[in-house]
Amino acid sequence: MTSEVSLRERKKQATRAALSHAAWSLMIEHGLQAVTPETVAEAVDVSPRTFRNYFASREEAILYGLVRRAGSIADALRARPAGEPVWDSLIEVLPDMVAGLLGESRDLLLLMHAILRDPAMFAQHLVAFEHSQELFAAVIAERTGTDHRYDLSPRLLAAALGVAMRTAALAWAQSETDVSIADLIRRCLMELRAGIPLGES
Amino acid sequence: MTSEVSLRERKKQATRAALSHAAWSLMIEHGLQAVTPETVAEAVDVSPRTFRNYFASREEAILYGLVRRAGSIADALRARPAGEPVWDSLIEVLPDMVAGLLGESRDLLLLMHAILRDPAMFAQHLVAFEHSQELFAAVIAERTGTDHRYDLSPRLLAAALGVAMRTAALAWAQSETDVSIADLIRRCLMELRAGIPLGES
């Protein structure tokens, strides 16, 4: 009963999580240039070669945690009342949950700066969001009774969510005022639901 | 009058275009693995080192043409009548222009397969779209009289356009039926303008 998955699998997941966590911590504490297969592997007490078996790049390791958290957001969406309109679920769940999962705002700021400075980080964060979107697309498709592999709308909406979160995060990182990231995400989502009305003169 | 930019600058642009074009052609004709700094440089008759002075990776070279074309789409948007609502301009211009600029549908299919197969291509195509979105955000901000550096809406809309085009391209590449890419883009845009209404039961 303790093992619905094998010991082997649990160890692998643990190692992957530990490596990812170590990569993240190293970046927060010592900057991006301090994150290398060697330093990360040493922190987890495995060989550098093993690090490369788990992650194709240091960027992937750093951002892996975000994809995991996207998974838990998707689970939270699944847990919403069955009849609730999807847009309502999203606007209810996403802003606070994203803000909650991101942790220290100082950490997020460091991450955003790394993403904006380093081309490899920038590219990889786009990939991470893309992977997260697949998770969201699956949930949305479940809840609307469509198939996200064949129907446009779920994928479009999932992609729009990614856009909302990235746009909000960017605006947050660049703004001098300290509006909350949750509010920014909420505003982006509501604009999207309204069809991005441009107040044109 | 022929030279509003210097000869030097024109030569650089020509070299960049030639390298990008060669990289694209090589991919279409001989597959992704045939595209290397060496082969591309040879096709343009420059040194491999020069190729790397222009592009950070083969993927960047292959996709550079797409970003250029995004620029010409942005120009087309600028040329629309001043009073026209932005969404109308977009729906009017984007679908046909994208389809027209992409050329042979067989080529596009090869590109999509390369993007879906190769992680580096996948990452780079996201970056290319991101760069294109900055161009679109600038146009939208001009036409709505907002500043895309401080206002959310133009960036959100520009990002949504990228999403529409990528989602459409993906659906097109995966569909067995031969709907036109222009129609798919139009459908995505109209769904976005309508706030992605999900026909929920």
Added chain:
DNA sequence: CCGCTTTCTTTCCCGTCCGGCAAGTTTTCC
């Protein structure tokens, strides 16, 4: 038209990174 300066191209080269391979270790399964 001619040198001088600036910018780009090219060659050479070295350190780093990536990933295949095979030996050693751990887990699984019967």
Added chain:
DNA sequence: GGAAAACTTGCCGGACGGGAAAGAAAGCGG
């Protein structure tokens, strides 16, 4: 308990990235 499968590790070769300096081309002043 022992064979088979899966994972970890060190080693290694080839690819890649980019610095430095010489050579070629373009711009600029006379």
